[in-house]
Amino acid sequence: MTVPQYVSIQDSQPHPRIIIRNWIKELLKMNTDLGERWFNSRPNPIFLQELPCGLIYFTDEPADHENTAPRNYRRDLSLVTEVINRMESERENVLDDWLDSRAYEIENAMLADRFLGMKGFIQDTVLVRSEPTTIESEGDANIGSVRIFWNVIYRVDAGYTGKLDEFLKFENKIEGTSGEDAEDNVTIRSE
Numbered sequence: 032m033t034v035p036q037y038v039s040i041q042d043s044q045p046h047p048r049i050i051i052r053n054w055i056k057e058l059l060k061m062n063t064d065l066g067e068r069w070f071n072s073r074p075n076p077i078f079l080q081e082l083p084c085g086l087i088y089f090t091d092e093p094a095d096h097e098n099t100a101p102r103n104y105r106r107d108l109s110l111v112t113e114v115i116n117r118m119e120s121e122r123e124n125v126l127d128d129w130l131d132s133r134a135y136e137i138e139n140a141m142l143a144d145r146f147l148g149m150k151g152f153i154q155d156t157v158l159v160r161s162e163p164t165t166i167e168s169e170g171d172a173n174i175g176s177v178r179i180f181w182n183v184i185y186r187v188d189a190g191y192t193g194k195l196d197e198f199l200k201f202e203n204k205i206e207g208t209s210g211e212d213a214e215d216n217v218t219i220r221s222e
Contacts, residue, residue: 047152047187048089051108054147055087059112062140063133082174083116085133090180102189109159110183112137115176127163130177134161137179147183157182 052071060069068084077084090109096102114133118126138158146153159180165173 047106047185048092048108050149051110051147051153051183051185052087052089054149055110055112055141058140058147059085059087059137063136065114065133077115079117083114083129083133085137086113086115087111088113096189104187104189105154106185106187108183108185110181111178112141112181113176113178115174117174119173126173126175130163130175134177134179141181153183153185155182155184157184 056069056071060066063069063085065083065085068081070084070086072088073086088111090111092106092108094104094106096104114130114137116126116129116133118129120126141147141156142158145156147156159182162178162180164176164178
């Protein structure tokens with residue numbers, strides 16, 4: 032698997048959560064039976080015709096600079112991968128079996144490489160817990176999900192790490208008031 036275009040380093044790098052979320056979506060699309068039916072942080076309700084599907088979202092992200100200088104933050108991203116499906120069957124446990132099979136695929140894909148294919152960016156990926164949920168039961172149709180909670184650990188430098196060209200071109204001229212012609216010129220770089 033090659034690193035997608037949006038993971039490349041650039042002057043105006045997107046937030047690391049965007050990179051992680053998009054990369055995990057690609058990873059799970061290729062390694063689960065859900066294929067293209069993965070959504071990132073979807074705010075809208077899921078409709079029955081969209082099932083089965085998977086969701087990828089974050090719950091929180093504590094950060095600690097661990098007294099480093101220059102400041103460098105360790106971030107512990109709480110990531111959730113969730114699979115939702117609706118099944119009609121007379122066979123007992125069919126929905127649970129399907130959800131557990133998708134959970135197994137997700138866990139294998141995520142745990143195959145603790146760096147998730149981004150060594151040097153992600154330091155570790157840890158499985159925290161799984162949580163099955165029954166969303167709705169109507170007659171023979173059951174809707175359920177399984178949430179798998181992860182801790183994705185990565186580091187980022189504090190502050191802007193792009194080029195400072197715009198700042199370095201700063202020039203300022205202040206003219207005095209009350210009749211006096213006072214000047215204060217500041218030139219950091221004029222090129």
